[in-house]
Amino acid sequence: MTQHAIQLNGEPKSLAPDTSALELIEQLGLGGRRIAVEINEEIVPRSRLADTRLAHDDKVEIVHAIGGG
Amino acid sequence: MTALHDAPLTVAGREFRSRLLVGTGKYKDFDEAGAAISESGADVVTFAVRRTNLGQESGTNLLDVVSPDRYTLLPNTAGCYNARDAVRTCRLARELLDGHNLVKLEVLGDDDTLYPNVIETLKAAQTLIDDGFDVMVYTSDDPIVAHELEAMGCAAIMPLGSLIGSGHGIQNPHNLRLIVERSSVPVLVDAGIGTASDAAMAMELGCDGVLLNSAIAHARDPVRMARAMQQAVQAGRDAFLAGRMPRRQSADPSTPFAGRING
Numbered sequence: 366m367t368q369h370a371i372q373l374n375g376e377p378k379s380l381a382p383d384t385s386a387l388e389l390i391e392q393l394g395l396g397g398r399r400i401a402v403e404i405n406e407e408i409v410p411r412s413r414l415a416d417t418r419l420a421h422d423d424k425v426e427i428v429h430a431i432g433g434g
Numbered sequence: 435m436t437a438l439h440d441a442p443l444t445v446a447g448r449e450f451r452s453r454l455l456v457g458t459g460k461y462k463d464f465d466e467a468g469a470a471i472s473e474s475g476a477d478v479v480t481f482a483v484r485r486t487n488l489g490q491e492s493g494t495n496l497l498d499v500v501s502p503d504r505y506t507l508l509p510n511t512a513g514c515y516n517a518r519d520a521v522r523t524c525r526l527a528r529e530l531l532d533g534h535n536l537v538k539l540e541v542l543g544d545d546d547t548l549y550p551n552v553i554e555t556l557k558a559a560q561t562l563i564d565d566g567f568d569v570m571v572y573t574s575d576d577p578i579v580a581h582e583l584e585a586m587g588c589a590a591i592m593p594l595g596s597l598i599g600s601g602h603g604i605q606n607p608h609n610l611r612l613i614v615e616r617s618s619v620p621v622l623v624d625a626g627i628g629t630a631s632d633a634a635m636a637m638e639l640g641c642d643g644v645l646l647n648s649a650i651a652h653a654r655d656p657v658r659m660a661r662a663m664q665q666a667v668q669a670g671r672d673a674f675l676a677g678r679m680p681r682r683q684s685a686d687p688s689t690p691f692a693g694r695i696n697g
Contacts, residue, residue, distance in 0.1 A: 374485040393488055399497050400486060401529035406522060408529050426485065428526050430496045432467060433482025433510050434457030434598070434647030 372424045380419055387414040390427070400429050440675065443643050445620055446536060446568035446589035448506065450477040453637070454667040455508070455622065457647025458500055461656065468499045470650050474660035479505040480538055480645070482512055483527050507531060508570065510538040515551065517541060517558035524562055537562065540572040548598040552579050556586070563587045572624050575609040577616060584619050591617055592624035592645060595636065599648045601628030604635050614640040630666035637670025
């Protein structure tokens with residue numbers, strides 16, 4: 366089974382095919398955290414994370430809130 | 435004596451008791467940030483959106499310390515240098531906050547001055563307004579640009595007092611007054627406040643509020659400075675509403691001359 370290569374927060378990462386965005390979040394230990402996800406510059410609403418499959422070459426951003434002015 | 439009344443600060447239909455808005459950056463730790471922000475009495479608190487640090491997540495999240503249940507959180511696009519990144523950041527923030535659509539738009543020009551790039555700011559503001567955001571916009575103290583941003587539909591105009599993080603206070607009070615006099619949406623000084631008298635001056639000029647971060651976070655005692663800022667904003671607001679006495683060329687005694695024993 367070939368792995369999919371994605372860009373995650375600007376870094377390369379390989380994933381099992383058919384991994385969902387929600388599965389990726391859980392693998393990263395971010396389950397239940399207050400985060401937001403963008404794939405190829407499109408927001409993926411929280412309600413859609415489970416049924417959004419990651420494809421080869423997808424650019425994924427996972428962000429959170431930090432201190433700022 | 436009847437209580438002195440003041441209208442709340444109203445931005446895009448949302449009412450806020452405090453006219454001091456504060457940032458969450460540059461604090462030593464979460465405890466200090468939480469204590470200072472609480473002491474400031476602010477209702478609106480800004481934050482930034484950044485990539486998660488994969489593999490080195492700490493247990494505490496900013497939103498645990500500054501809870502959306504207690505504060506109105508205002509995402510800030512600081513660090514964006516073009517309209518596209520600023521719009522993406524606002525959309526991520528809206529998702530982060532479950533659809534909350536009030537944002538602080540800030541598009542910077544360069545690293546040295548962090549001066550606003552008003553061309554990109556105007557572009558981003560239009561896109562965000564079309565996408566249903568309520569936009570509080572950081573801009574220069576140019577009254578023409580401020581008017582353009584208001585005409586476009588921005589919810590609040592936030593000119594700089596001086597450069598971000600400089601603590602140089604209000605460098606051009608005349609421009610700020612022009613902007614205030616010509617605006618029908620709230621005008622808040624954003625950036626440059628260094629100490630309490632700067633915040634009071636902004637309010638005495640007729641500004642509707644003050645947004646600051648470094649002046650509290652970089653004070654020797656941030657919690658005490660937070661209180662000073664709250665009091666200064668209130669004092670400046672009351673002085674503006676009360677209307678200052680006219681300036682006179684010569685002295686005018688406070689005590690009557692009549693009845694003096696040497697008369």
